[in-house]
Amino acid sequence: MDNKEKIERLATWIEASDYIVFFGGAGTSTESGIPDFRSAAGLYQTEHHSPYPPEEMLSHTFFMNHPDVFFDFYRSKMLHPHAKPNGCHHLLGRLEQEGKLKAVITQNIDGLHQTAGSINVLELHGSIHRNYCMDCSKFYSLQDIMAMSEMVPRCPVCGGIIKPDVVLYEEELDQQILMSSVQEISTADLLIIGGTSLTVHPAAELVNYFHGSKVALLNADPTPYDQRAGLLIADRIGEVMTQVTKLLHRD
CATH class of the missing domain: 3.40.50.1220 (TPP-binding domain)
Incomplete structure (x- = not known):
């Protein structure tokens, strides 16, 4: 067939x-x-200036320990706000x-x-369109995150780090x-x-x-x-x- x-x-x-x-x-x-993750042209094969592999950067432990490196990768490789x-x-x-x-x-x-x-x-x-302050739980949209100039988005209300509502490695x-x-x-x-x-x-x-x-x-x-x-x-x-x-x- x-x-x-x-x-x-x-x-x-x-x-x-x-x-x-x-x-x-x-x-x-x-x-x-x-891009997908595992194909020849996927996210895990693309060049990135970080010395860490993508699988490590997308883990919960790495997010907590190196939020600046995480968000540098996340913003540059995982956000595609103009995709149709x-x-x-x-x-x-x-x-x-x-x-x-x-x-x-x-x-x-x-x-x-x-x-x-x-x-x-x-x-x-999860979804890149839902983001929450880890301290006060205030909700932020993708547009809110994109508009924040600092690499690590922080809650204007309490100063806590805003985490994307996406499931990272090590998370259930x-x-x-x-x-x-x-x-x-x-x-x-x-x-x-x-x-x-x-x-x-x-x-x-x-x-x-x-x-x-x-x-x-x-x-x-x-x-x-x-x-x-x-x-x-x-x-x-x-x-x-x-x-x-x-x-x-x-x-």
Whole structure:
């Protein structure tokens, strides 16, 4: 089966489904100009003037001990305030409005799903758009953080360090979000997995809660789940979903 036939089958599956759940990772946003982590062009491979590896800089211990180095990396490499949703984000938002898509479960922190109209978005790793003072808990938006001139953002009210509401290494995922994700995946009649290597745990283990027969896996590179997918499309997800949109909605 060639890619054209696979895309047509995915469109058919979507048309026949009533409870679609999407599980996505960094590859969902690469076509929006946001680098992923582990590919050849990913965040972990890019040059940065810090002597520390990205995995260390993105840990809770490092954040607490070296907030200046953390925020230098975070601001320069992880904030993409001008990124726009691509064809994948837009189709998912549209399918939710039509009542077919029930949940987006994402490992991304960029907020592009919400920008494209998705409402029920379960953010496993948090969001750059939520930031809190570690001392007084006052909330700050991404725009607030971007407007602060000092490298380490501090609360104007109490002077405490403002931490992004993102899950760092050594930190646990939100248990309520995990439970909601399990519930959504186990209820789905179609699970679309996209833009994820399925190697980051415990998030990757969530797909094992799917009990249906229709799993569509869209990822440019092989994953440990490939053999279990009923439909495997090794191509750019934004481009694929744009083609699906044309088939579904005759755009």
